[in-house]
Amino acid sequence: MTISFRLANAGRLGRAKSVRFSFDGKEYAGVEGDTLASALLANGVHLVGRSFKYHRPRGILSAGAEEPSALVGIHRDAERKTPNIRATVQELYEGLNAVSQNRWPSLSFDAGSVSDLASPLLSAGFYYKTFMWPKVAWKSLYEPKIREAAGLGVAPDLPDTDHYSARYAHCDVLVVGGGVAGLAAAFAAAETGARVILCDEQADLGGALRYEQGATVDGQPGWEWAQATVAKLAAKDNVRLLTRTTGFGYYAQNFVGLVERLTDHLAQPSPDQPRERLWQVRAKRVVLATGAIERHMVFGDNDRPGIMLASAARAYLNHYGVAVGRQVGVFTANDSAYWAAVDLKKAGVNIAAIVDTRDNPSGRAIEEARALGIELNLGRTVIRTNGRLRVSSMVVQAKKGGPERTIPVDALLMSAGWTPSVHLFSQSRGKVAFNKTTNRFVPGDYAQACVSVGACNGTDGIDPSVAEAFAAGEKAAREAGAKARKLSRPKAETSESWSRGMAGAAPGAGADAKSKAFVDFQNDVTAKDIRLAVGQGMRSIEHVKRYTTNGMATDQGKTSNLHGLAIAAETLSKTMPEVGLTTFRPPYTPVTFGAIVNHSRGPLFEPTRKTPMHDFAVARGAVFEDVGQWKRAWYFPQGGEDMHRAVDRECVTVRKAAGIFDGTTLGKIEVVGPDAAAFMELLYTNPWQKLDPGRCRYGIMLREDGFIYDDGVVGRLAEDRFHVTTTTGGAPRVLNHMEDYLQTEFPHLKVWLTSTSEQWAVIAVQGPKSRDIIQPLVEGIDISDEALPHMSVRTGKFCGVPTRLFRMSFSGERGFEINVPSDFGRAVIEAIWKEGQKHGACMYGTEAMHVLRAEKGYIIVGQDTDGTVTPDDAGLSWAVGKKKTDFVGIRGMKRPDLLAKGRKQLVGLKTKDPKTVLEEGAQIVADPRQAIPMTMIGHVSSSYWSENCGRSIALALVKDGRSRMGETLYVPMPDRTIEVEVTGTVFYDETGARLNG
Amino acid sequence: MLLIRCPYCEQELPEIEFRNAGEAHVARPPDIANENDADFEKYFFIRTNPKGIIYERWRHVHGCARFFNAARDTVTDRFLLTYKAGEKKPKKLPGAGKQ
């Protein structure tokens, strides 16, 4: 049985309920309120992981979000295995199953730790240098091996079964951080009646009061004051308290991202509960009360399990009631670590010695330690430690060298000082300033409406922090519009002072030291690596960072950045601000993809658009394809047909009898107004003024550069009204293009543009029998060839509902496109289908539609054009009004390169073997025997098997294509070269006789 | 996410309601068909791409659908001013040069 390190008379968890959990398969017990880290420590477990590069045994460094070492996997079930969870923030729950990472075969015996012995090979820049050559070995040998050996946890291999939520929120004052400063600020702001959001990453608010034992606020012990203040805030309607909520990103205009963890602490989360919730908060004012993070000491072998931050040991003792050892050493360069020794000593734990690099520290902390009889080693340093899987002793020496003394310890607490957490301030684009007196970076110039208070602002001491925070909270509320009220601020007291300390390598960990003095525990970066990077020419801290990977792990260097900077500065003989601080970027702590994506996954990833006739197509057995957001019927297989058979049948049936097609997805824009025709003249290449009402025209739209942007059939319904169609999915950008010109270039034109894509359901009936099919359903329109010739439009009734009936064709057959109000689409297509069956018609889908149009050489914009194709390239010069003096693209079209020889032109291709179907996108060459790389002269843009032609057909863009009619060209494929003949683009009914019926 | 003030709606609204539409105050030549190559190049291809204040067009596409102009600092992303299409480029910008 493991021995308990839980002390009976320490901490706040008291006689909390026992909670069982397992770590690497072994069962342990903790208590309610524990984190995984405190529970492990209570069981005497310090070894929790192996390091990233050297596989060195690692323990628990901290008691909070800054933890670089104690990363574990939490396995809830087969689907939910979360890697790289910091044991220091994972709350314990009944049955929690944690596993260590980055070790094989076991945590206490890791075969990978030979890389520690081979570590001279693994120094800074190692990845860049060692594996430069040969190139092929990188892919096949080095990279997989490194990936196997190094790395953190294992990604889950099944889809995430949890769901995630998101909310937007607006407030007057957002307070990030719920320590003493954050609580004081939130309280002051809330008292004015302002809308306040207060968030904190921990389950309980109170911050450092969690462990700062001697602090009092308004006469109450600090922690009790914090909980009382929380209760007061919670009772207010104008306050939202968000615990377990990290402010991870600070964006423009006080837009702050928070992530709230809702179920990771629960033994049995309800399936209805989201695991996390993303808050996107827009705050009029932001108060940053993000505190400070204690730095470790950089000395030899400072990474052994059992070596941790002094404040962490205090938190484990004073909050969780856990002693981190029985024989505890302290290595420090500031006062705050003394309080850890004092608290532990008072709780009955033996303090082996305090080693302080300062020669003459003075003050309450030192006096108290002395009074308790703790041995002080002033002006001394720890040069290395011993112990394999747990620290067993520290080796102490005078700063200038001399005899070594080994002091047995089972835990070693360290503190180099406190780094203000300026992460969010820096993300807000505020500029940090270096304070020479205190040797630290603090908020300088602000870029946004925010203020930093307390420890993150470099304010020392609890009462000054409360004073500053309270005033800032009140001011922020007033600036956000709240009324000023006379408020009296809480008064706080403590005997503790946490300022000063050191940054960089401790005495004895200089350039000549042999053992590894770790700066960045998570990426295994040592003081030596930083010096090496500088020695190899890295001058900027950004370069040093990337070369050594210091601060680039998932903890983003919360404990290591300042040390790395100090060592680089020392090596360069510069000051820290001269070398510069690296930029802080979101997120502050890792955020799951789940939270970021939240609801936008699966069917909610993107809207799905279905036509009113969708279910009708489903009932007819349609197979659908995605076209943008649309689901379109692709083909209608009958009696076990495969796609090819179905498409062949549909194509033949359309030309023999008729086919019925859902064309609803076509974009539609209504252009209306006295200047509608003038506007159309400007937006399309074609002439429109003389088009009679009731007639249609195929229109081409260019961009100003002269390239084809869109096309479609346009019907003139009246002098002042055009029914414009666009490509499927093209309607929004075409309308945007039209609006742009109408609003900003041609605002004098009296024209209104309305998107009508969703208003009209469109059913195409194409084929020689089309007129016979629809005849019984049409009311009030003469649809004879004489009265309604090809390219005409009439309004009237169809199946008793209003219609815009187009005589037009995208198949080359006599055809109609029947527009009816969307709600009637389903009923109308059923009526047409009923009639169609009498005439041997079929339903056909987009694939047959594509084949039919290609047989006729009709282009699809975006398939046969690619944004660099002019009307002339596409063989559409006939559609450009020759007498026009202006339209969008008129000048761009005439650019020299667009008129020069050698343009790629649209042509047809026939394979020499009619059975061979070319691949769309395949490249075309003139001479297949030339050396590789060959000169490519074009590519295949459309290619199909045409059952109507009894052969394959293709469209292609080929250099000077129209002057190559009859030429043989070649399409080289991986396994063979295909011979093709250049032809015209029309493969079927070249005279167009069938169009007119 | 930026907040952008639509000069037509007279409201600050989230960026996702808007779409950028390129540099502002680039007028289409009235007799564009007869522009020489150099002038057309200047009109169609050349943009200022400044580090600092840019005058650009935005469209309140998911709101009133109007195009308008804005002066934005490309370094800080801060909007100094938005104004209606057709209005002259402002001579003075509020808070220009400040962070």
Ligand SMILES: [Zn+2]
């Ligand atoms: Zn608007």
